[in-house]
Amino acid sequence: MKPFAYTRPGSAAEAVREVAVEPGAVFLAGGTNLVDHLKLGVARPDLVVDVRTLTSREITDLPDGGLRLGAASTNSEVTADRRVRERYPVLAQALLAGATGQLRNAATTGGNPLQRTRCVYFQDVTTRCNKREPGSGCSAVGGYTRYHAVLGVGSAMPDPTAPETCIATHPSDMAVALTALDAQVQVLGPAGERTIPFGELHRLPGDHPSRDTVLEHGELITAVDLPPLPSGARSAYRKVRDRASYAFALVSVAAVVAGEDVRIALGGMAHRPWRATRAEALLTGGPLTEHAVAHAMEVELTAAQPQPGLEGGNGFKIPLATRTVVATLRDLTAEALR
Amino acid sequence: MDAEISLTVDGVPRRLTVDTRTTLLDLLRERLGNTSPKKGCDHGQCGACTVLLDGERALSCLALAVAHDGAEVTTADGLATEGELHPVQQAFLDRDAFQCGYCTPGQICSAVGLLREVDRGWPSHASADLTADPQLTAAEVAERMSGNLCRCAAYAHIVPAVQQAGGVQP
Numbered sequence: 001m002k003p004f005a006y007t008r009p010g011s012a013a014e015a016v017r018e019v020a021v022e023p024g025a026v027f028l029a030g031g032t033n034l035v036d037h038l039k040l041g042v043a044r045p046d047l048v049v050d051v052r053t054l055t056s057r058e059i060t061d062l063p064d065g066g067l068r069l070g071a072a073s074t075n076s077e078v079t080a081d082r083r084v085r086e087r088y089p090v091l092a093q094a095l096l097a098g099a100t101g102q103l104r105n106a107a108t109t110g111g112n113p114l115q116r117t118r119c120v121y122f123q124d125v126t127t128r129c130n131k132r133e134p135g136s137g138c139s140a141v142g143g144y145t146r147y148h149a150v151l152g153v154g155s156a157m158p159d160p161t162a163p164e165t166c167i168a169t170h171p172s173d174m175a176v177a178l179t180a181l182d183a184q185v186q187v188l189g190p191a192g193e194r195t196i197p198f199g200e201l202h203r204l205p206g207d208h209p210s211r212d213t214v215l216e217h218g219e220l221i222t223a224v225d226l227p228p229l230p231s232g233a234r235s236a237y238r239k240v241r242d243r244a245s246y247a248f249a250l251v252s253v254a255a256v257v258a259g260e261d262v263r264i265a266l267g268g269m270a271h272r273p274w275r276a277t278r279a280e281a282l283l284t285g286g287p288l289t290e291h292a293v294a295h296a297m298e299v300e301l302t303a304a305q306p307q308p309g310l311e312g313g314n315g316f317k318i319p320l321a322t323r324t325v326v327a328t329l330r331d332l333t334a335e336a337l338r
Numbered sequence: 339m340d341a342e343i344s345l346t347v348d349g350v351p352r353r354l355t356v357d358t359r360t361t362l363l364d365l366l367r368e369r370l371g372n373t374s375p376k377k378g379c380d381h382g383q384c385g386a387c388t389v390l391l392d393g394e395r396a397l398s399c400l401a402l403a404v405a406h407d408g409a410e411v412t413t414a415d416g417l418a419t420e421g422e423l424h425p426v427q428q429a430f431l432d433r434d435a436f437q438c439g440y441c442t443p444g445q446i447c448s449a450v451g452l453l454r455e456v457d458r459g460w461p462s463h464a465s466a467d468l469t470a471d472p473q474l475t476a477a478e479v480a481e482r483m484s485g486n487l488c489r490c491a492a493y494a495h496i497v498p499a500v501q502q503a504g505g506v507q508p
């Protein structure tokens with residue numbers, strides 16, 4: 001592991017200043033992803049600025065009836081909170097479907113959405129990867145693509161030598177739920193505070209696959225706000241994976257049904273949590289029959305690009321996503337009829 | 339680069355100068371000679387390094403020692419009090435819940451943390467009702483212990499051992 005300096009400043013504002021002026025600086029919170037990357041050589045910072053105790057660990061009621069999750073609250077603490085379990089089951093279920101008890105005790109609200117892809121090539125420093133080493137190419141194209149993206153990628157088998165190619169997926173379950181909940185991210189940066197709608201936090205690869213989010217260097221998440229849901233709203237998270245526990249999603253679905261309003265976010269499908277806006281528009285106001293949902297998802301997935309690769313590639317994700325959304329909405333609707 | 343930290347390990351206060359890169363696991367094993375937490379994968383995937391960090395189960399391989407200045411660490415080695423085994427340790431013996439034993443200290447620390455989580459009503463992915471008090475069924479134990487691998491596959495005895503320690507008849 002490359003040597004690094006470590007500091008724990010006296011305040012979040014001080015931490016932001018320290019990171020902002022040092023290009024080789026990173027924030028450390030729970031460390032579950034960063035410490036692994038330090039060992040793998042994926043992250044090679046000169047300075048590690050520890051913010052684990054510098055933001056709020058509290059979960060507090062907001063005046064509008066929503067909840068504020070302090071960035072330092074752990075994933076365990078969020079799922080243990082009765083208000084989260086009762087009012088935002090999609091979030092509790094997403095967190096509980098991810099990682100393990102030990103990891104959830106360390107991982108934080110601010111850190112979980114910023115965890116990096118588990119693309120095997122990104123994590124292997126002996127391979128070419130535009131996300132890890134901009135301009136070096138993409139080793140995933142035509143390789144092991146089972147966990148890779150089908151949405152937000154230009155074509156099946158994009159040019160592996162092009163500097164913009166990246167078919168990685170975002171691994172966070174929590175982020176998929178927060179996308180469906182229209183959460184708001186509170187950010188402190190060198191220029192002051194700003195609020196980012198959660199759905200705009202993560203990026204598609206675009207011309208800069210190395211950038212996962214719109215956060216600038218030195219910007220720190222201080223809290224995530226959950227807006228209130230209308231009374232009678234129901235929500236759920238459904239995750240399909242290769243093992244019954246402790247595995248990343250092949251496909252996951254976060255859904256919220258509130259009166260006429262239907263919200264669907266997909267995990268495991270793209271470089272960021274994927275809000276299925278086209279399907280939502282088709283389903284809003286209409287009956288959520290299996291036929292209608294399947295049709296809406298077919299429209300949503302028209303642009304999907306199955307990636308060929310080892311063990312048959314990842315084309316299976318396209319019908320799997322549709323079936324998973326159908327099942328999730330069927331369960332939510334059945335719950336409403338009970 | 340070095341930093342000075344204070345820790346309490348199995349009840350004993352320690353003051354150490356550590357390289358900032360040192361994980362809690364390496365500190366325990368290499369500096370303090372406490373070999374009960376094991377280095378399995380060293381990447382947070384196997385659970386063999388599980389300890390209790392300020393009372394909650396944690397992976398010592400993914401914790402930088404310098405970031406846990408002031409923490410209270412309990413390893414499987416520190417669970418017994420005055421020669422009396424911890425109920426989870428006793429249950430592992432009673433149920434023959436290990437074969438080679440390499441993963442056992444991590445399994446035991448994880449189970450101690452798990453039982454406290456269940457006592458506080460924390461749900462799991464296996465809980466049908468997120469708001470009901472969780473029951474210590476075999477499915478609940480298996481889900482909650484999924485971060486502790488046993489390559490001898492002693493799971494069939496580990497699950498009832500955890501249930502027994504939790505006061506449930508397996």
